[in-house]
Amino acid sequence: MSQTPPAVTVAQIAGMIDHAILKPELTRAEVDAQLDIAAEHRIFSVCVRPSDIAYAVQRLAGSGVAVGTVIGFPHGTTSTAGKVAEVRQALADGGVELDMVVNIGWVRSGLLEQVEQDIRAVVEAAEGRVVKVILETALLDDEQIAAASAAADRAGAHFVKTSTGFAGGGANLHDLAIMKANVSERVELKASGGVRSLDTVLEMLAEGVTRFGTSGTATILDDLAGRIAGSTAPGAVDETSY
Amino acid sequence: MSQTPPAVTVAQIAGMIDHAILKPELTRAEVDAQLDIAAEHRIFSVCVRPSDIAYAVQRLAGSGVAVGTVIGFPHGTTSTAGKVAEVRQALADGGVELDMVVNIGWVRSGLLEQVEQDIRAVVEAAEGRVVKVILETALLDDEQIAAASAAADRAGAHFVKTSTGFAGGGANLHDLAIMKANVSERVELKASGGVRSLDTVLEMLAEGVTRFGTSGTATILDDLAGRIAGSTAPGAVDETSY
Numbered sequence: 001m002s003q004t005p006p007a008v009t010v011a012q013i014a015g016m017i018d019h020a021i022l023k024p025e026l027t028r029a030e031v032d033a034q035l036d037i038a039a040e041h042r043i044f045s046v047c048v049r050p051s052d053i054a055y056a057v058q059r060l061a062g063s064g065v066a067v068g069t070v071i072g073f074p075h076g077t078t079s080t081a082g083k084v085a086e087v088r089q090a091l092a093d094g095g096v097e098l099d100m101v102v103n104i105g106w107v108r109s110g111l112l113e114q115v116e117q118d119i120r121a122v123v124e125a126a127e128g129r130v131v132k133v134i135l136e137t138a139l140l141d142d143e144q145i146a147a148a149s150a151a152a153d154r155a156g157a158h159f160v161k162t163s164t165g166f167a168g169g170g171a172n173l174h175d176l177a178i179m180k181a182n183v184s185e186r187v188e189l190k191a192s193g194g195v196r197s198l199d200t201v202l203e204m205l206a207e208g209v210t211r212f213g214t215s216g217t218a219t220i221l222d223d224l225a226g227r228i229a230g231s232t233a234p235g236a237v238d239e240t241s242y
Numbered sequence: 243m244s245q246t247p248p249a250v251t252v253a254q255i256a257g258m259i260d261h262a263i264l265k266p267e268l269t270r271a272e273v274d275a276q277l278d279i280a281a282e283h284r285i286f287s288v289c290v291r292p293s294d295i296a297y298a299v300q301r302l303a304g305s306g307v308a309v310g311t312v313i314g315f316p317h318g319t320t321s322t323a324g325k326v327a328e329v330r331q332a333l334a335d336g337g338v339e340l341d342m343v344v345n346i347g348w349v350r351s352g353l354l355e356q357v358e359q360d361i362r363a364v365v366e367a368a369e370g371r372v373v374k375v376i377l378e379t380a381l382l383d384d385e386q387i388a389a390a391s392a393a394a395d396r397a398g399a400h401f402v403k404t405s406t407g408f409a410g411g412g413a414n415l416h417d418l419a420i421m422k423a424n425v426s427e428r429v430e431l432k433a434s435g436g437v438r439s440l441d442t443v444l445e446m447l448a449e450g451v452t453r454f455g456t457s458g459t460a461t462i463l464d465d466l467a468g469r470i471a472g473s474t475a476p477g478a479v480d481e482t483s484y
Contacts, residue, residue: 024316024317024346024347025346026350028347029351031347050319051322074317076266077266078292078315079332079335081327081330081331082327086323088323089321090321093321105269105291108267108269109269109271139267
């Protein structure tokens with residue numbers, strides 16, 4: 001009945017988390033509370049609303065937590081020129097990673113050349129910063145997920161990412177497998193949308209996901225710390241083994 | 243039991259409708275179908291996704307239907323620079339009305355000077371085109387609706403508008419009354435979100451609303467035509483009088 005300790009450390013998982021602080025109604029005080037959670041858990045980054053970037057950079061100075069943002073979020077049907085301008089302002093404000101939403105309507109219409117150009121314009125404006133392409137898998141079928149993943153790869157994006165968290169659905173292993181099969185080795189996978197438990201994270205990690213978007217950071221990392229501690233203590237109960 | 247004919251004509255109501263074609267997942271063919279409904283009913287305008295403006299302008303050429311779009315949609319937390327760039331591209335593409343989303347987080351944080359500056363930047367970039375400020379009333383309390391309405395007025399916006407249609411809730415008479423009470427005579431009211439029936443339209447019209455955002459255009463106008471015809475026909479049954 002003794003549990004196998006997870007093969008990862010808390011610091012390793014923390015280093016793969018983009019803590020999402022994206023709801024439009026969040027007040028400054030609510031954003032502060034989330035930024036503090038990020039700093040306390042020494043995670044890789046926060047993913048904030050564009051209008052919060054400069055503020056978050058200032059508040060997180062010295063914490064080691066990077067600040068990223070979203071582009072064309074959450075619908076993806078912003079004009080390419082609009083997305084590019086958002087990127088430029090994000091960089092000026094100190095944002096270092098950019099999670100852009102693909103033009104979902106174009107993907108579903110088979111306008112893949114336009115999809116690719118839209119992504120490429122963002123990648124070029126990002127001047128080497130990491131660009132993640134949110135596919136919003138809940139609104140796409142398997143073929144469209146495959147095509148959008150390949151377009152993101154051709155356009156030079158660094159990650160393909162499942163979801164905004166605002167369209168229902170969310171990350172699942174089926175969609176992640178399609179994404180992985182349709183990008184080159186260079187392109188990483190980010191799971192987001194409904195990623196709220198340690199078990200989900202460990203399961204997706206095993207399938208090759210290298211970044212997690214979640215607002216459940218504290219729960220996930222505390223659970224991992226507890227499981228690591230518990231697995232070395234005699235008599236620890238592993239509920240997941242039942 | 244005979245019905246009083248509505249005091250408005252079909253053309254008058256049609257002239258107050260912005261037909262919403264905004265869902266991110268709509269394909270080109272689905273957009274086409276909606277544009278055709280707009281042209282057929284000779285309404286005031288369509289409100290399309292930013293990446294559809296140029297296409298809609300071309301397809302609606304000669305129809306008399308104007309093309310508007312959304313800015314910072316639907317979360318409103320795009321950077322001001324991003325919103326301004328979206329406006330410029332929208333005008334270049336032929337858009338003539340701009341429905342921008344207020345920075346909801348700033349409104350809820352009481353950062354009203356920033357709210358006003360954000361709106362003013364869009365109004366200035368719009369170079370005289372009509373700007374409507376979407377408050378997303380479902381996410382605000384009465385005081386915040388009042389403050390945001392007043393800020394939109396001070397910033398020079400032409401309309402205050404209730405909802406994006408993507409945050410739950412929608413237009414209601416309570417919120418519209420607050421909006422009306424907190425703007426000058428110059429500023430008009432647009433009701434949107436859940437505006438799907440003729441009765442809703444007539445009720446809001448009586449309260450001073452001059453523009454309606456809806457995807458129920460055909461139903462509303464067909465119902466009005468039927469009611470006008472029915473009210474002059476002997477023996478017409480008015481279900482709304484029971």
